[in-house]
Amino acid sequence: MARKTVVPFGPQHPVLPEPIHIDLVMEDEKVLEAVPNIGFIHRGLEGLADKRDFNELLYVVERTCGICSFGHGNGYVQAVEKIMDVEIPDRAKFLRTIWAEIARMHSHLLWLGLQADQFGFESLFYEIWRIREKVLDLLELTTGGRLIFSVNKIGGVIKDIGDDKMKAILTNMSSIEKDMRVVQKTFMGDYSVQSRTKGIGVLTKDQIHELGAVGPVARASGISRDMRKLGYDGYGMIDFEPITSVFGDCFARIDVRLREVFQSIDIIRQAIDKIPQGELSVNVKGNPNGEALVRIEQPRGEAIYYVHSNGTKFIDRYRNRTPTFANLPALCEMLKGANYADVGMMVVTIDPCISCTER
């Protein structure tokens, strides 16, 4: 029997854009156990909840992360709107849906690029990030910002998308869809991609349930769970079904995210087709008093937003349970029995967002 050794993975590692540390207990090249450490960049943003006006807190919340920024703002305003019993106009609901899906495309494309980079397929990485630029350009065109665009407000949205910009979105969607067909063919058909990802990091449906994993990680193992089915924003008026796979390995997680990019394109088209004319927001008076817990589907999975307020302009508590935090137990389980060479692949495959986790 070989001697056990502990190999540190991270916080600085070529596959990690953000710091997380995992102690890998190894026997030869095989991982026996993975012990995670987080907290390297913990900012205590939730601690600012009682120090900022609840309207200003939105801007803090949006700065939790550069990729999920829109989703965080959306979740927070939904929680406050639920407490204050505010119904936002239908146009605002559809606008939020369009931006949320563009943000999802941005997140998935960023991840797909990093995934390709992880297994050394540099040309695929460049191609995906070239497509991602088109998505960022759309965000800039419609909001003025490329990463943090601050378009939400309590009671609706602060910006509209005019007809000419809607047309630009549709034109870009066609272009992105065409480009992504090529990327999908490469990812799904390339021998080197399959050899690095098929049968690696398998989690069964039962394991996912027992580990509480969320988002594409769960859907890749056959769990048809998507918080958008709760019908928040404009999702209640849009036809779509959660995208799943049954294989539960790294390849399935790539497959699910690739197909979710096409699903986002479809949702955006439906939203543009169905969006009504009307107001962008309603006037909201007074301060929130009560508590609410809201669940939304971020690109990485189910995110929880809890707000506890007291009738003043300073809320007592804002809490965000991020998808990456929920996927850490699944990652640790996935790593058990893995070859050391596959560890980087598996860590990337949950699409870890440490900025969100270290909110």
Next chain:
Amino acid sequence: MAEVIEAANEIVEVDRDRLLETAILMKHQGRRLVQAQTTWYKKSETYECLYTFTDDDTYDTTTYKVILTKDQSVPSITSIYPYANFYESEMTELYGVKIEMIDGDYHDKLYRIKAVHPFGPEEGEK
């Protein structure tokens, strides 16, 4: 036609002595632990610990709230939901909640931060 799932989403208070019993009931119903969290409220000088469980078929969600004083402890639910150790470690390390019998305890090592219980009663204690 778009189908929307109408799901219940309620927050109910439960006594700390009934937390384990509640978690067992949730487990038997096949519910998933969505999150566990805590907050220290200076005004009332109490912790509010929230445990959220969901039914993944119906999306029905129930959040159980356990209120504790600074010196009271709460039983760990890791014997029922093993992955709760991540949430409970966060509650212990960042907020200073006393949790009994955490299975798979990280012993204050999940978070690599210097401050002890930065969001607890003694904020940012070094």
